[in-house]
Amino acid sequence: MTTAEKYVTAAYCVVFALVLAYVVIIALKLQRLEREVDQLAERADEAPERETVSVG
Amino acid sequence: MLVTTSLALIFYVAPTDADQGFSQRIFYFHVSIAFTAYACFALGAWKALVHLWKRDPEADLESYVGIHQGVIFGSLVLITGSIWAKISWGHWWLWSENQLVLFLVLFLFYAAYFMLRFSVDAGPQRANLSAVYALFGVVLIPVSFLAIRLAQKFIHPVVFTRNGPSFGGWILATYCVSQVAMLVLAYTLYRVELAGKRLDIRLRKLRESYT
Numbered sequence: 001m002t003t004a005e006k007y008v009t010a011a012y013c014v015v016f017a018l019v020l021a022y023v024v025i026i027a028l029k030l031q032r033l034e035r036e037v038d039q040l041a042e043r044a045d046e047a048p049e050r051e052t053v054s055v056g
Numbered sequence: 057m058l059v060t061t062s063l064a065l066i067f068y069v070a071p072t073d074a075d076q077g078f079s080q081r082i083f084y085f086h087v088s089i090a091f092t093a094y095a096c097f098a099l100g101a102w103k104a105l106v107h108l109w110k111r112d113p114e115a116d117l118e119s120y121v122g123i124h125q126g127v128i129f130g131s132l133v134l135i136t137g138s139i140w141a142k143i144s145w146g147h148w149w150l151w152s153e154n155q156l157v158l159f160l161v162l163f164l165f166y167a168a169y170f171m172l173r174f175s176v177d178a179g180p181q182r183a184n185l186s187a188v189y190a191l192f193g194v195v196l197i198p199v200s201f202l203a204i205r206l207a208q209k210f211i212h213p214v215v216f217t218r219n220g221p222s223f224g225g226w227i228l229a230t231y232c233v234s235q236v237a238m239l240v241l242a243y244t245l246y247r248v249e250l251a252g253k254r255l256d257i258r259l260r261k262l263r264e265s266y267t
Contacts, residue, residue, distance in 0.1 A: 004078040007139050008078060008081050008143075010139060011140070014139070018135075019245075022245065033256060036263075
């Protein structure tokens, strides 16, 4: 492998490593949001149901 | 799919440049990422203008995400450009090159956008300040793009001249596929990040209504 080939390979590897890191960060954030949705759903289930009152 | 196709074209189909040799293959991603970064900054500025015009918080969020994408792609431009410079010029960076310095100025300008944005409490004031700042930065895009044409020393290769691209055949086809691949990738990441931010805001509002 020549020096130019090594540098070109490094350039493409850096691009993919950065894009991959970005995707992983977004995926972790979405996981956190999913957990928060679950927590809120649990809290909504635990909350006492309101009595329905007929109006009119 | 598009990125894989462009990689196959870059390494198996596109001919080796007679002047620069194998190192020219960086150009396919480097130039396409640079144009994608410009497009992201332009989108961020456009959304900032929409926000100032219509006072739409959604446009402010879109502007923020656009600039965030621009900074990510901008950092990739600087890294791939430095690697190419090391092979071709023997230096990682040359301060005498106007195009490099102007792109760095553009990148740092938009990197500072986040410092401004997060130093102000969330609300209309932050959105307005960020929008004005984003609009100022858009002036740097044509300056950065045209710097190479205005410069006296033509060390940095000129890819697009007034008579069109300075290449043809498989090189042009490979570049076009790479450009489309980068734009589609950036747009996909933009949509995913935007969806995440919207969900985050909705969840925060829900949490506040529960407490």
